[in-house]
Amino acid sequence: MKRTSLILMILLAALLMxxxxxxxxxxxxxxxxxxxxxxxxxxxxxxxxxxxxxQAILGEESALLAEDDEAGLHRLFLREAALSSLVFTAxxxxxxxxxxxxxxxxxxxxxxAKEAGIRFRTTRFKYLVSGxxxxxxxxxxAGVKLQFSGYNGRGTASVSLSGDVDAFASGxxxxxxxxxxxxxxxxxxxxxILADNQFLTSKGKIxxxxxxxxxxxxxxxxxxxxxxxxxxxxxxxxxxQGIVSLDTSRLPxxxxxGQGGGEIPVRFTALPSSGLSNGETIRVQxxxxxxxxxxxxxxxxxxxxxxxxxxxxxxxRNLDGMDLLPFFNKISSWLQDDLALRIEGNxxxxxxxxxxxxxxxxxRYQYGVQRLFYGYExxxxxxxxxxxxxxxxxxxxxxxxxxYQSAYEAGxxxxxxxxxxxxxxxxxxxxxxxxxxxxxxxRFHGDAELDxxxxxxxxxxxxxxxxxxxQVPPEVAWSGS
Numbered sequence: 001m002k003r004t005s006l007i008l009m010i011l012l013a014a015l016l017m018x019x020x021x022x023x024x025x026x027x028x029x030x031x032x033x034x035x036x037x038x039x040x041x042x043x044x045x046x047x048x049x050x051x052x053x054x055q056a057i058l059g060e061e062s063a064l065l066a067e068d069d070e071a072g073l074h075r076l077f078l079r080e081a082a083l084s085s086l087v088f089t090a091x092x093x094x095x096x097x098x099x100x101x102x103x104x105x106x107x108x109x110x111x112x113a114k115e116a117g118i119r120f121r122t123t124r125f126k127y128l129v130s131g132x133x134x135x136x137x138x139x140x141x142a143g144v145k146l147q148f149s150g151y152n153g154r155g156t157a158s159v160s161l162s163g164d165v166d167a168f169a170s171g172x173x174x175x176x177x178x179x180x181x182x183x184x185x186x187x188x189x190x191x192x193i194l195a196d197n198q199f200l201t202s203k204g205k206i207x208x209x210x211x212x213x214x215x216x217x218x219x220x221x222x223x224x225x226x227x228x229x230x231x232x233x234x235x236x237x238x239x240x241q242g243i244v245s246l247d248t249s250r251l252p253x254x255x256x257x258g259q260g261g262g263e264i265p266v267r268f269t270a271l272p273s274s275g276l277s278n279g280e281t282i283r284v285q286x287x288x289x290x291x292x293x294x295x296x297x298x299x300x301x302x303x304x305x306x307x308x309x310x311x312x313x314x315x316x317r318n319l320d321g322m323d324l325l326p327f328f329n330k331i332s333s334w335l336q337d338d339l340a341l342r343i344e345g346n347x348x349x350x351x352x353x354x355x356x357x358x359x360x361x362x363x364r365y366q367y368g369v370q371r372l373f374y375g376y377e378x379x380x381x382x383x384x385x386x387x388x389x390x391x392x393x394x395x396x397x398x399x400x401x402x403x404y405q406s407a408y409e410a411g412x413x414x415x416x417x418x419x420x421x422x423x424x425x426x427x428x429x430x431x432x433x434x435x436x437x438x439x440x441x442x443r444f445h446g447d448a449e450l451d452x453x454x455x456x457x458x459x460x461x462x463x464x465x466x467x468x469x470x471q472v473p474p475e476v477a478w479s480g481s
Contacts, residue, residue, distance in 0.1 A: 024079065026057075028106035029122040032088050036096060039135030042201030043096030045127075047088040047104065054083045078116035085109035086120070090127075094198075100129040135206035138164040140193050144174075144212060148183065152219040154294045155183035159191065164205065171199040171207070187216040222299035227251075227266060227286050235276065235311045236468065241320035242276035242312040246284070265292040266300075280309045319374045319434070319470050326435040327386070327424070328369075328476045338442065339367060339392065339420070347445055348394040348418040350407040359406040361414075363396035368478030370419070370449065372470040374427075375460055386427045386437070387456055387467075389449070391478045392418040419452045420445050423460070 033050040036043050058080055065072040091103045106123040113119065143165030150156045157180040161169055173194040180189060191214070195207035232247035246268050248256040258264045267287040276282065285304045293300055343363055346352045351359050370391040376384035398412040408414065421444040424437040443459075446452045461467050472478075 024061075024118045026083070026118060026120050027122050028086065028088075028120045029104075029125045031083070031086060032104065032106065034088075034104070034127055036129055036132065037202055038096070038132065039201040039204050039206065040132040041095070041097045042135060042197060042206065043094070043100075043129060043132045044198075044202065045090055045093045045096060045102060045129070047090055047093075049084075049086050049088070054080075058083070075117060078112065079118055082109060082113040082116040082118055085112055096129050096132070098130050098132050102127045102129060133204055135201050135204060138168070138195075138200070138205050138207040140165055140172075140195075140207055140210045141212060144191070144193060144210075146189060146191065146214040148216055148219055150183070150219060151294060151297055152221045153182070153184045154222070155185075155187075155216060155219040156181050157183060157189045157191075157214070157216070165193075168200060168203060168205055171196045171203070171205070177211070183216045183219065185216055185219050189214050189216060220297070222294060223297055225293070225298050225300050226302060227255075227288070227300050228284070228302065228305045231268065231284070233270070233284070233307050235309055236466075241274075242278075242309065243274045244270050244276060244282065244309070246270060263289065263292075265289040276309045276312065278309055278312050281306050282309060283307075322434055324372075324434055324470070324473050325475060326433060327427075327437075328473070330435040331422075331424075331440060334440075335390075335422075339365075339390075342418070342420060342442070342445065343392070343394060347420075348392065348416040348447075349396075349414050354405060358402040359398055359408050360400040361396035362399055363394055365392055365394040366480050367392040368480065369472045369476045370478045371453065372472050373456070373467050374470050375465060375467040378464050378466050384427055385460065386424040386434070387443075387460070388422045388424070389452065389456075390420045390422070391449070391480070392420060393480050394418060417447055418445065419447065419449050421452055421456050423456075 031050050031053060033048045035046050037046070038044045058076065061076055061079070065076065086106060086108045089105050089107070092100070096102070104125055104127055106120060108120060143161055143163040145160045145162070146157050147160045148155050148157055157176070159174050165172060173196070175192045175194065177190040177192055178188065183189065191212055193207075193210045193212065195209055197206055200206055230250035232250065234245045234247055236243055236245065248268065251266075255266045256264060265288065269285045269287070271283055271285065273282070283304055283306050286300070286302075288300045288303060290300070342348075343365060344357065346354075346357050346359060346361075348365075349359075349361075351357065367390050369388060371387075371389040373387035373389070374384065375387065393415070394417075395415040396413070398408045398410050398414070401408045401410055401412075420442055422440055423443045424440040426438040427434055428436055429438060430436050444452050444456055457467055
């Protein structure tokens, strides 16, 4: 530090020899900051102005000026700009070795220097390269390995580093010249290691491009899984018109539902799935995301399996393929009267809980069949019933209300959804036509479809009772918003 300060003072003295004069002469070589880095034969030379020295010179000159010397301050400003314009170039900057002689040139803004009253001498000088050490060779083969992960047939290769290769990893680029994925044990994987010697020699190291080959080993096999071992088929309905449903509840949840909103890895399809008869053979096909299973070390080879239909009731009378419109035509006028009675009785708003109507309304409504159920005793299909769930949307304006009894006041506007479930008893009891039934009555009403259906199935279902959904004819189906 003391030696540096001494050199700086000597340079300042040399550069300010003519301090009493209005012009200045500076030694360009003294204002250059030269640095050589790297290894012998791979040295890198960098050039820059010595800003610390320039600021020291300007500080010394500034100290000699009086505060009211405007001309001197202006001249000092111009000299700072002229000194800042100094640029150094060399005839060679890289690939240097000890003993090389480098020619350095200094250039500057001559017009600005003239206005500032300064001159530069030694604008061309030589610099001798020295002090570079011999580069140490890095053994790439000792520091590069491949690691294999995954499973046999679906393995992946990744580079593992150690030693100097790891310590100077920024100086290497690793390129796989063969595939690094979908690997099997015994495959050969080649990786080319490219060395950035400009970086490495700046650290005193050197390396050569190397091609290495590795044999894949240690990948475990995929475990075989049977997709169908816990799949349950449920056959329902009447023989010749039976349907099948697939119960996947015993399978791992992530197989059939996916995780985190991802795709479901297994989907089952039964063909045919309807119009089934006892003794018929159906095929269940599995659509499998093999990549998803392979990531978890699994493999599903069996993609389909055949099953024999059984358990369907052999009874000729059913609703499959039957014309349901005669039934609805028969109950049409009766239904309209009944609906009007229910709406007038406030079934659709909160006042229905009061018993007798305590409010009177101007109403508009629309209705349609939401769901249709056919139920029967499995041991006696003649003991059956037809459940018809109507959805009714009502909007009304309160015309009159009983104070303190009604939940409303005159002028209130209310909209509501009403579900009415009618049950026709012993359909087709005498002939195979749906409009042949004993009687029909309203059995359930409410404002929640699922609750209504649940109560219906709870009361009418039970052991030995089968309740199936029936397709609603479009002519009577609910078509509102």
